[in-house]
Amino acid sequence: MPIDERKLDVLRAIVEDYVATQEPVGSKALVDRHQLGVSSATIRNDMAVLEEEGYITQPHTSAGRVPTDKGYRLFVDRLSSVKPLSMAERRAIRSFLDGAVDLDDVISRTVRLLAQLTRQAAVVQYPSLSRSTVRHVELVSLGGSRVLVVLITDTGRVEQRVVELVQAPDESLLGDLRARLNAMIVGHDFASVASKMADIPGHFPPEDRQVVSGIAATLLESLVERGEERVAVAGTANLARHGHEFERELEPLLSALEEHVVLLKLLGHASSSSPVTVRIGEENATSGLSATSIVTTAYGPGNNALGSMGVLGPTRMDYPGTIAAVGAVARYVSQILDANN
Amino acid sequence: MPIDERKLDVLRAIVEDYVATQEPVGSKALVDRHQLGVSSATIRNDMAVLEEEGYITQPHTSAGRVPTDKGYRLFVDRLSSVKPLSMAERRAIRSFLDGAVDLDDVISRTVRLLAQLTRQAAVVQYPSLSRSTVRHVELVSLGGSRVLVVLITDTGRVEQRVVELVQAPDESLLGDLRARLNAMIVGHDFASVASKMADIPGHFPPEDRQVVSGIAATLLESLVERGEERVAVAGTANLARHGHEFERELEPLLSALEEHVVLLKLLGHASSSSPVTVRIGEENATSGLSATSIVTTAYGPGNNALGSMGVLGPTRMDYPGTIAAVGAVARYVSQILDANN
DNA sequence: AATTGGCACTTTGACAAGACGAGTGCCAAT
DNA sequence: ATTGGCACTCGTCTTGTCAAAGTGCCAATT
Numbered sequence A, B: 001m002p003i004d005e006r007k008l009d010v011l012r013a014i015v016e017d018y019v020a021t022q023e024p025v026g027s028k029a030l031v032d033r034h035q036l037g038v039s040s041a042t043i044r045n046d047m048a049v050l051e052e053e054g055y056i057t058q059p060h061t062s063a064g065r066v067p068t069d070k071g072y073r074l075f076v077d078r079l080s081s082v083k084p085l086s087m088a089e090r091r092a093i094r095s096f097l098d099g100a101v102d103l104d105d106v107i108s109r110t111v112r113l114l115a116q117l118t119r120q121a122a123v124v125q126y127p128s129l130s131r132s133t134v135r136h137v138e139l140v141s142l143g144g145s146r147v148l149v150v151l152i153t154d155t156g157r158v159e160q161r162v163v164e165l166v167q168a169p170d171e172s173l174l175g176d177l178r179a180r181l182n183a184m185i186v187g188h189d190f191a192s193v194a195s196k197m198a199d200i201p202g203h204f205p206p207e208d209r210q211v212v213s214g215i216a217a218t219l220l221e222s223l224v225e226r227g228e229e230r231v232a233v234a235g236t237a238n239l240a241r242h243g244h245e246f247e248r249e250l251e252p253l254l255s256a257l258e259e260h261v262v263l264l265k266l267l268g269h270a271s272s273s274s275p276v277t278v279r280i281g282e283e284n285a286t287s288g289l290s291a292t293s294i295v296t297t298a299y300g301p302g303n304n305a306l307g308s309m310g311v312l313g314p315t316r317m318d319y320p321g322t323i324a325a326v327g328a329v330a331r332y333v334s335q336i337l338d339a340n341n
Numbered sequence C: 001a002a003t004t005g006g007c008a009c010t011t012t013g014a015c016a017a018g019a020c021g022a023g024t025g026c027c028a029a030t
Numbered sequence D: 001a002t003t004g005g006c007a008c009t010c011g012t013c014t015t016g017t018c019a020a021a022g023t024g025c026c027a028a029t030t
Helices: A005-021 A027-033 A040-052 A069-079 A087-098 A103-118 A171-185 A190-197 A206-224 A236-241 A247-258 A260-267 A319-339 B005-021 B027-033 B040-052 B069-079 B087-098 B103-118 B171-185 B190-197 B206-224 B236-241 B247-258 B260-267 B319-339
Strands: A121-125 A134-141 A146-153 A158-164 A231-234 A276-279 A292-299 A307-314 B121-125 B134-141 B146-153 B158-164 B231-234 B276-279 B292-299 B307-314
Touching (some): A005 A027, A005 A069, A027 A040, A087 A103, A103 A121, A103 A307, A103 A319, A121 A236, A121 A247, A121 A260, A134 A171, A134 B134, A134 B146, A146 A206, A146 B134, A158 B158, A171 A190, A171 A206, A190 A206, A231 A260, A236 A247, A236 A307, A236 B247, A247 A307, A247 B236, A260 A307, A276 A319, A292 A319, A307 A319, B005 B027, B005 B069, B103 B319, B121 B247, B134 B171, B146 B206, B158 B206, B171 B190, B171 B206, B190 B206, B231 B260, B236 B307, B247 B260, B260 B292, B292 B319, B307 B319
Antiparallel strands (some): A121 A231, A134 A146, A146 A158, A276 A292, B146 B158, B292 B307
16 A cells, blocks of 8 residues: 555654644544644544554554654655754854863863753764764873873863873973974874874883873873763753653663763764764664654764764654754854854 | 750650651650650650740640651751761772772762662752862863863862854964963962953963953853752652652742752852761751752862862751761762872 | 561552543534 | 444543551440
């Protein structure tokens, strides 16, 4: 049985009504609230087909229908148009983000903004180190054998790390090393930095090599290990707001939001083909998240993706609105980062 | 009617049983599970008195009794002894915290440890800037008119901030300023730093003063404004675990955990008189938190409190265990920070 | 005076039975 | 292909009953 145009209309109407009311929607209610031009009996026939094809389901005989993951998928892929943001929302984005003073501030404002706009939980990944270039490396002696290594990227991200050396380095050694590091890696991509780093100790006299390689190792480590993992989260309270509706989901979801490793996997590598990616229910392989959907997109000036941001909520969410909000915020943040380059 | 010794025993038993079972506890169950040496009828009389005095209450006629906030208060103040941690727990604290490489790592490990140990939500405040001294100030030109200001405290806390100046500073000016700043404020308390800062521009030629005061202002600002507000949170998922038990509380509590300003107020100024502070239910003036209790303590080497840490959970929590865990973790963290001084 | 056993009373929760309503599926008619 | 009609199913709501839990009180005991 083919799915014709009207059946798609029916599916769209079901999704919209269900998202709005949170209640299974029946054939009668449907003809009342939408201008479908046919009777409820016809709708019932269509619904039977849609159910047979797996787009909708009924919690029990003689309740209305509810969209399945597959139904939502079809909805976002083919049935929904992007809902333009209201002027108030556009204004909110601007005024909220324009006050940011530096990268940390941009990220923290962005994540709160997204949470507020969508009334769901929001996540923003810091600009990925591996896709940034080095702007500056600074070494600061903290007295004794301790040195602070500071790394600054072209996106304004600042990573710092204290390293405990086997012996106290003298000030001139630090100066030499700082100069050499900067000359060597500033402006370069992170992948290339890793290979160059290996040569560095060779340029120093043997007695200094231990210190030098200690610092170099920390630098590399902080790039690779800690590099990707920074994310900001906000809006967890929004999940509890309509919380008891997806009950058993809440705890695993909160866990995922705390486990940054998991979270980054969920944010995933936003495909650059389509601007905003939606992953629905079971499509997230992560266990316990079968009733949550994730809307993500990459951000970054031009086509140069620096990181991802997104929103998590129940599968029963307002997809057009959420997609629009995520897209708009990402575009605006990209602009800001570009202007700040 | 006076509250005699046995009535206190009864109250203690009620609190313990209620915390363990999460169910109102009746007179019969009480004599079964505890060796009180009297009959259930006697217990009933005692319970009637306890209820009259406001220490316990019954959800409805003929259910068991449940402790009130006042009952919990009496329990923690006079009826409970600190429960010593198990060897496994002590070992966990050590092995978990000993791997920390720097302050950020210490804080993040601490907060996760606390959450895991108590199975509740944990909060750790970063060492307060106002109670630290300056170890080093670093100025790094980012090219153009942008300068990165990095501030390092004796506790290992590193604050950074990018400042956009009206004109590009030249390198030697930055060097001068850096030297002067360090000479002037290293080793000093933050309160005194603020007043000294005002003099700084005067030592520079007029044409540089704008740049100098821009940097000085940022430094001050980042100390004062952002200074206190850094906190780390973990274990929010634990709240959802037994979440539906305190229902309406979840959302405001999650909100509070995200609003760092509110959170810091809740952590409060841990009184140094008693090592661990407990605030129960309504005692937290914050609205919506009438069913949550907060167990906090200050940490820091010796009597020098650097910040607070604590645990938030339902009023119906294991107070002796939680108090012990918070106390032990705080002591161990204090040691670590001391060793790292 | 304190404690106890006994008993009546109240309330909850579980269970069953029945009324009701919502919604479907199907069929015959258009 | 669409429609109105109708029987059917199933969940929900209400009501009633019953057992269990727990209390409060009282008279008896120590």
